[in-house]
Amino acid sequence: MILDFDKHKIPLEKIIEQAVNWLVANYRPQFQAIKWPVEKTLNGIDGLLQIVPPIVIIAAIFLIAWRMASWKVGIFGVATFLLIGFLGFWEDAMTTLAMVISAVIFCVVVGIPMGVIAARSDRFASFIRPIMDAMQTTPAFVYLVPVVMLFSIGTVAGVIATIVFSMPPIIRLTNLGIRQVPSDVLEAAEAFGSTTNQILLKVQFPLAMPTIMAGLNQTIMLSLSMVVIAALIGAGGLGVPVFEGLNSLRVGLAAIGGLSIVLLAMVLDRITQSLGEPRRRAARGSK
Amino acid sequence: MTEKVAVKNLYKIFGPNPERAFKLLEDGSGKDDIHQETGLTVGVQDANFSVESGEIFVVMGLSGSGKSTLVRMLNRLIEPTRGEVFIDGDNVTGMNRKQLMELRRHTMSMVFQTFALMPHMSVLDNAAYGLNVAGVDKAKRDERALAALEQVGLDAYAGSYPEELSGGMQQRVGLARALAQDPSILLMDEAFSALDPLIRSEMQDELLKLQEQTERTVIFISHDLHEAIRIGDRIAIMEGGRIVQIGTPDDILKNPADQYVQAFFRGVDPTTVFSVGDVARKNQVTILRHKYAGPRAALERLQEEDREFAYVLSRGKHFQGVVSIDSLREAIEEGTKEDIGGIFMPDIEPVPVDTPLQEVLTVVRQYPCPVPVVDENDIYIGVVSKNRFLRTIEHGLAQSEEAIKAAQTAA
Numbered sequence: 001m002i003l004d005f006d007k008h009k010i011p012l013e014k015i016i017e018q019a020v021n022w023l024v025a026n027y028r029p030q031f032q033a034i035k036w037p038v039e040k041t042l043n044g045i046d047g048l049l050q051i052v053p054p055i056v057i058i059a060a061i062f063l064i065a066w067r068m069a070s071w072k073v074g075i076f077g078v079a080t081f082l083l084i085g086f087l088g089f090w091e092d093a094m095t096t097l098a099m100v101i102s103a104v105i106f107c108v109v110v111g112i113p114m115g116v117i118a119a120r121s122d123r124f125a126s127f128i129r130p131i132m133d134a135m136q137t138t139p140a141f142v143y144l145v146p147v148v149m150l151f152s153i154g155t156v157a158g159v160i161a162t163i164v165f166s167m168p169p170i171i172r173l174t175n176l177g178i179r180q181v182p183s184d185v186l187e188a189a190e191a192f193g194s195t196t197n198q199i200l201l202k203v204q205f206p207l208a209m210p211t212i213m214a215g216l217n218q219t220i221m222l223s224l225s226m227v228v229i230a231a232l233i234g235a236g237g238l239g240v241p242v243f244e245g246l247n248s249l250r251v252g253l254a255a256i257g258g259l260s261i262v263l264l265a266m267v268l269d270r271i272t273q274s275l276g277e278p279r280r281r282a283a284r285g286s287k
Numbered sequence: 288m289t290e291k292v293a294v295k296n297l298y299k300i301f302g303p304n305p306e307r308a309f310k311l312l313e314d315g316s317g318k319d320d321i322h323q324e325t326g327l328t329v330g331v332q333d334a335n336f337s338v339e340s341g342e343i344f345v346v347m348g349l350s351g352s353g354k355s356t357l358v359r360m361l362n363r364l365i366e367p368t369r370g371e372v373f374i375d376g377d378n379v380t381g382m383n384r385k386q387l388m389e390l391r392r393h394t395m396s397m398v399f400q401t402f403a404l405m406p407h408m409s410v411l412d413n414a415a416y417g418l419n420v421a422g423v424d425k426a427k428r429d430e431r432a433l434a435a436l437e438q439v440g441l442d443a444y445a446g447s448y449p450e451e452l453s454g455g456m457q458q459r460v461g462l463a464r465a466l467a468q469d470p471s472i473l474l475m476d477e478a479f480s481a482l483d484p485l486i487r488s489e490m491q492d493e494l495l496k497l498q499e500q501t502e503r504t505v506i507f508i509s510h511d512l513h514e515a516i517r518i519g520d521r522i523a524i525m526e527g528g529r530i531v532q533i534g535t536p537d538d539i540l541k542n543p544a545d546q547y548v549q550a551f552f553r554g555v556d557p558t559t560v561f562s563v564g565d566v567a568r569k570n571q572v573t574i575l576r577h578k579y580a581g582p583r584a585a586l587e588r589l590q591e592e593d594r595e596f597a598y599v600l601s602r603g604k605h606f607q608g609v610v611s612i613d614s615l616r617e618a619i620e621e622g623t624k625e626d627i628g629g630i631f632m633p634d635i636e637p638v639p640v641d642t643p644l645q646e647v648l649t650v651v652r653q654y655p656c657p658v659p660v661v662d663e664n665d666i667y668i669g670v671v672s673k674n675r676f677l678r679t680i681e682h683g684l685a686q687s688e689e690a691i692k693a694a695q696t697a698a
Contacts, residue, residue, distance in 0.1 A: 182403075184399055184401045185404075185405060185406075187399070188404075188416075190391075191364055191391060191399075192391060192397070192416055192417035192468070193389070193391035193392035193393075193417065193420055193421060194420040195388065195420070198420050202419070206405075206407045207405075207406065207407055
C-alpha cells in the first residue's frame, strides 16, 4: 500500500487553533493573572535600569562582581559593559538584564518551594520528574509556541517563556540539596525538639545552600540564553540586533550583537559561580 | 528511688500493616518466620522494664538486637507499634505533638553515635541548638551553652567549627549540646562506639564524673560489654528484639539467664565486675582502741588466734590502723607505753567498699597485710587478702570455661 501524504492530512492545525481560541476566550482572566505580576516586575526593573545613568550601573557591576567573585571579574565586568555601551547596545543590554532578573525572581519564588515539596514527598518528586525532563529536553524556541498562543508576543511573553524554560534546575537542585542533608543531623534536630519548619530553616536550607546556589547559577545561565531567543517573538534586548542582522544579512550587526551576549554571559556566569561554592571560606582558612 | 522511666509491652514492627505480625507473635512465631510470611521486620518485641531516677541503665546487645530502636521509642523518634512509655508517670506514647516537643526540649536529651553535629554552626551554636529551638534568647542560650561546654572542657573552642575538631572533641560537643538543656534524662545511643579505645575510656570517666556532679537518669545503648560493666548500674540484654535479662553486672555474671547471656559474658575478667565489698571477709582480729590493754595483751591475742595482723577500730568501729606481730614485739622491746597509734604499720590506707576489684590489684599486691575495706562513713567492713583476690579470679575463669563449653555444645 502506498502512503499518500498529499491526499490525506490530519487536520491537527485547525483543531489546535480552535482549542487555543477557546482557551484564550474563556480563560482570559487566568492568563492575564499570570501575565500581570510578570509585566509589573519586568517594567519596574527595566524602567529602573534604563533611568539610572550607565556610570552608576557600571560601578555597581564592579562592586557586585568584586564582592562575589574577585576584582579580576570586576574589571572584566566593567570592560564588558563599557564595550556593550560603546557598541550602541546599552538599552538593549539593560532590557536583557531586566528580563533575566525578572525571570530569575519568579523561578526562585516558584521553584524553590516546589523543590522543598519534592524533597519532602516522594510522590510529588516522581510526579514532576517527567515534566521537568520534558521541559529540559525541549529545544528552547519550541517553548515560544505555546507562549505565543496564550500570551501573545512581546517582551512579557518572552519572560514568561524564560521562566518556564529556566525553572527545572533550581527545582531539581533544591530537591537534591535538601535530600542530601545527612539523616543523622536531621534526627538530632528532631530529637532536640525542633518543629518541621525549624528543621527546614535552621538545618536543611543552610546545608542545602551550596547545591541550591548551583541550581540558581544554572537557572540564570538558561535564562540568558532564552531571553535572547525570545527576540524571535518580539521581545526586546540583545537578541534583536542578532536576529535583525541574520534576517537582513548584516553580518557585522549580528556578530557584535552575538559578541555582547557572549561577554554578558561570561560575566554573569563568573559572578554567580561563586554562589555555588560552600561558604565559610574564612573558617576553612583558619585550619 | 523513684521510677523515672517505665516501659510496658512495647513493640515495634517495621513495614506496612504491622498488626499482621501480632497474630503470628501470639502463636509463637519467631522473627524470621514472621519476616518470611509477611515481609515485616520485628524490631522490638514486648519490652518491659523501668529505670530508676539517677541510675545509669545500659541496654546491651549485638547489632540487630533492637536496642537502637528501643531507645528511639522513648522519645518517639520512632513511633511504637504498640505499648506504652511513661516518663515521670506521664504517658509519652499518648502525647500530642506540642507535649512531645516540650519533652524533647526540656526533659530528654540525646547523644548520637555519629555525633550528628550541625556542620554549618559553630561549636557554641551547636551546643545551644536545643535551647535555640526552644525559643531561648541568644544571650541566655549562649551563656548556658558555654557553661555546658565548660563542663566537658571545650569552652576554649566555642568559636570553632565541627570539622576542625577530632572525633572525641566532637562527641564532647554532642554531650554539651545534650547537657545544655539540663535534662533529667540522657539517652545515649552508642555514644562512644565511634571513638578509639583510649578516648572511649576517657569519655566513660567523663560521664561518670558528670553523673557525680549532677545526677541524671542515663539510658545508654552499647554493644561493648566492658563499657556496660564499667558504667552501668543495671544492664538489660537484648537479643532479636526481646529483652533477655535485666540486672546488675554481677547479678548477670553470677546468674546468666540463658546461654546467650552466658556466652556474652565469657572472657569477662571478674575483677572488673566485682567491687571489694563483694569479696571482703570479716575474718581478722580486731582491736577496739578504747579496750586496748597494751602491746603484750594484743600480742597474746594474735598468737592465740594464730593471726599475724590486728585491725584497730574506734569505739564507733571506724578503721584506725593495723598492727602486726613484729610491730608489737618491737614496742614491747622498746618499752614504749604510748598509745597504740605509735605501733601502727606505716602507710596502710583503707580502701572504699565500692572500689572495683581491678583497681586494688596493686594495693593487694604491695601491702604486707590484707587490705582493710571501709564504707562511706569509714566504718570497717572487712579485708581483702591476696588469697581471696586470686580465688575470685580463679572462680571467674572457671565460670567462663563453663559458659564457653555450654555455648559450644549448644551451637
